[in-house]
Amino acid sequence: MHGNLSGLRPAQKKSLENLYRRRIEPGRLGSPELVRNLAELAYDVRREVGVLIDRRGRVISVSVADAKATAFPELRMGENRLSGFHLLHAHPKGGALSKGDLSTLFLKRLDAVAVIEVGQDGRPGLVHAAHLTPPGSIGEEEDWRILPPVAPFEVDAFDLGAQVSALEEEIARASRTRAAQKERERAILIQIDQGEFDAEDRLDELGELARTAGAEVVWRELVYRRNLKAGTLVGAGKLEELTSRAYHLDAELLIFGQELGAAQAREIEAATGLKVLDRTQLILDIFALHAQGQESRLQVELAQLRYMKPRLLGAGAQLSRIGASGGSASSGAIGTRGPGETKLELDRRRINDRISFLEKQLQAVATRREERRKSRGRNDVPVISIVGYTNAGKSTLLNAFTHAAEEPRRVLAENKLFATLRPTSRQGFLSGLGQVVLTDTVGFIRDLPADLSRAFRATLEEIGDADVLLHVVDASAPDFEVRLGAVERILEDLALSDMPVVIALNKADAANPEALRRLQERHGGVAVSALSGLGLSALKEELVQAASKVQQERAAQEVAAQQQAEQWRGATGLD
Numbered sequence: 001m002h003g004n005l006s007g008l009r010p011a012q013k014k015s016l017e018n019l020y021r022r023r024i025e026p027g028r029l030g031s032p033e034l035v036r037n038l039a040e041l042a043y044d045v046r047r048e049v050g051v052l053i054d055r056r057g058r059v060i061s062v063s064v065a066d067a068k069a070t071a072f073p074e075l076r077m078g079e080n081r082l083s084g085f086h087l088l089h090a091h092p093k094g095g096a097l098s099k100g101d102l103s104t105l106f107l108k109r110l111d112a113v114a115v116i117e118v119g120q121d122g123r124p125g126l127v128h129a130a131h132l133t134p135p136g137s138i139g140e141e142e143d144w145r146i147l148p149p150v151a152p153f154e155v156d157a158f159d160l161g162a163q164v165s166a167l168e169e170e171i172a173r174a175s176r177t178r179a180a181q182k183e184r185e186r187a188i189l190i191q192i193d194q195g196e197f198d199a200e201d202r203l204d205e206l207g208e209l210a211r212t213a214g215a216e217v218v219w220r221e222l223v224y225r226r227n228l229k230a231g232t233l234v235g236a237g238k239l240e241e242l243t244s245r246a247y248h249l250d251a252e253l254l255i256f257g258q259e260l261g262a263a264q265a266r267e268i269e270a271a272t273g274l275k276v277l278d279r280t281q282l283i284l285d286i287f288a289l290h291a292q293g294q295e296s297r298l299q300v301e302l303a304q305l306r307y308m309k310p311r312l313l314g315a316g317a318q319l320s321r322i323g324a325s326g327g328s329a330s331s332g333a334i335g336t337r338g339p340g341e342t343k344l345e346l347d348r349r350r351i352n353d354r355i356s357f358l359e360k361q362l363q364a365v366a367t368r369r370e371e372r373r374k375s376r377g378r379n380d381v382p383v384i385s386i387v388g389y390t391n392a393g394k395s396t397l398l399n400a401f402t403h404a405a406e407e408p409r410r411v412l413a414e415n416k417l418f419a420t421l422r423p424t425s426r427q428g429f430l431s432g433l434g435q436v437v438l439t440d441t442v443g444f445i446r447d448l449p450a451d452l453s454r455a456f457r458a459t460l461e462e463i464g465d466a467d468v469l470l471h472v473v474d475a476s477a478p479d480f481e482v483r484l485g486a487v488e489r490i491l492e493d494l495a496l497s498d499m500p501v502v503i504a505l506n507k508a509d510a511a512n513p514e515a516l517r518r519l520q521e522r523h524g525g526v527a528v529s530a531l532s533g534l535g536l537s538a539l540k541e542e543l544v545q546a547a548s549k550v551q552q553e554r555a556a557q558e559v560a561a562q563q564q565a566e567q568w569r570g571a572t573g574l575d
């Protein structure tokens with residue numbers, strides 16, 4: 001027996017205990033006797049009394065509590081079926097089905113919920129019942145259908161068994177058709193709006209990230225919340241609404257635009273029965289998908305482990321969920337993909353070992369690169385590093401610049417975020433300057449997850465080896481200004497903001513001319529289209545100027561250094 005039993009007399013407890021012995025005809029809501037019995041007991045103890053009945057008509061749990069607090073056995077949640085139980089309970093204060101009754105029906109996937117009104121004299125009044133409607137049902141306002149109330153002696157008239165099989169049949173059919181059509185995970189996106197001016201753009205960006213990760217976005221929502229709830233972030237009511245949304249849209253994935261703490265993710269997962277991811281996990285997942293080459297794989301795995309480590313403390317189900325996937329980058333569910341050879345071993349005892357192993361490996365890679373760099377010396381060929389927000393068109397521009405029309409030399413450019421993770425250098429030619437080296441690199445994003453920026457630090461710092469930065473801006477993005485700022489902030493963090501920069505306002509072909517003009521007024525830069533070739537010669541000229549200036553300065557510095565050395569030799573009389 002469950003619920004609030006305090007203050008009950010032994011005789012009352014005994015009568016409640018006896019409920020376990022009741023049986024009703026299978027496929028019925030209840031029997032007139034059970035209804036009478038429940039009403040009397042609720043009247044007697046002045047609390048709600050409910051029984052959970054299985055499909056064989058047996059009482060499997062008795063609770064002195066309202067529907068929400070009723071004790072449920074381990075339910076077969078997440079399957080495309082109902083739970084196989086229905087709840088029959090008595091409200092001593094009278095009243096029909098409450099909001100709590102109905103949401104319990106929905107969240108626990110009950111076969112039905114029924115409530116018995118209890119009269120002043122403890123006699124049963126009307127019985128109200130409701131059952132779920134099939135997912136995606138058209139014309140149904142709610143997730144449930146409320147049946148017309150019946151008198152207590154008519155309670156066994158309703159054919160619950162037939163209703164349940166019809167509904168389960170419909171659920172199964174719907175899920176079969178969808179499974180046949182469905183190739184990608186269906187996701188619901190939530191961006192919390194706390195009054196940021198770019199909340200809408202963040203939601204758009206989250207959509208792009210989700211698409212790149214291979215999800216199909218079936219619903220997206222900006223949720224305005226001044227104050228966030230500690231556990232559920234958006235509040236239990238909102239989560240209930242989202243659960244219902246997911247049920248009807250057949251979504252299995254809930255993606256939040258803000259970073260979730262471990263406990264939050266678990267609580268939201270438990271409340272909705274959905275798989276929950278945050279933006280950082282999504283970005284990590286995309287990195288894992290796109291990582292090629294030893295170094296990026298190590299970097300991504302390190303970032304993933306660092307992100308997961310604090311989240312594994314005290315994790316139960318979630319741990320096994322993530323750990324179970326392991327696997328390669330190309331297969332597996334979103335948010336669970338690992339970067340390559342080694343499976344993500346999420347054994348808590350081994351995670352630290354693995355992290356320090358990866359750190360050592362990366363250190364070794366960095367040292368080797370540093371040695372190579374030194375042995376190469378400063379060569380006279382100017383190096384231009386292409387930087388910018390992800391998907392701005394950096395790789396496309398590199399291709400356009402280096403006439404890499406020939407397939408094998410072409411770098412990958414596509415409408416995906418973080419298509420490029422590994423720095424790629426190509427020889428180019430700028431008339432007036434001669435040979436140059438152009439380097440394409442990983443794109444930036446606002447609020448770059450700290451674990452990622454730490455793991456990619458070496459790659460990012462390499463940008464500093466260049467003579468000139470070519471900052472590519474997507475001028476067709478509605479929030480180019482924010483993106484431009486985000487890139488500048490990251491450059492600052494990398495102590496690279498003093499480097500000479502040429503700005504390319506790319507995608508001019510698709511940009512709003514007025515916005516482009518404003519952008520140009522405020523930040524300078526050359527309007528180009530890497531796709532059509534528009535403005536490329538003007539951009540080349542700018543680059544030649546910037547690079548020549550750097551070369552001249554460097555030459556002047558060398559001369560000055562030489563002079564100083566000579567002076568010093570003269571002053572000391574040494575030769």
Ligand SMILES: Nc1nc2c(ncn2[C@@H]2O[C@H](COP(=O)(O)OP(=O)(O)OP(=O)(O)O)[C@@H](O)[C@H]2O)c(=O)[nH]1
Pocket residue numbers: 388389390391392393394395396397412413414415416417418419420421441442443444506507508509510528529530531532
């Ligand atoms: N309309 C238009 N689209 C462009 C232009 N330049 C690039 N694109 C498109 O923008 C998308 C991204 O291009 P990429 O070159 O891969 O961008 P990126 O900056 O290298 O992106 P990441 O490596 O993912 O950070 C592709 O679909 C390109 O075709 C342009 O001038 N005009």
Ligand SMILES: [Mg+2]
Pocket residue numbers: 394395396412413419420440441
């Ligand atoms: Mg790229």
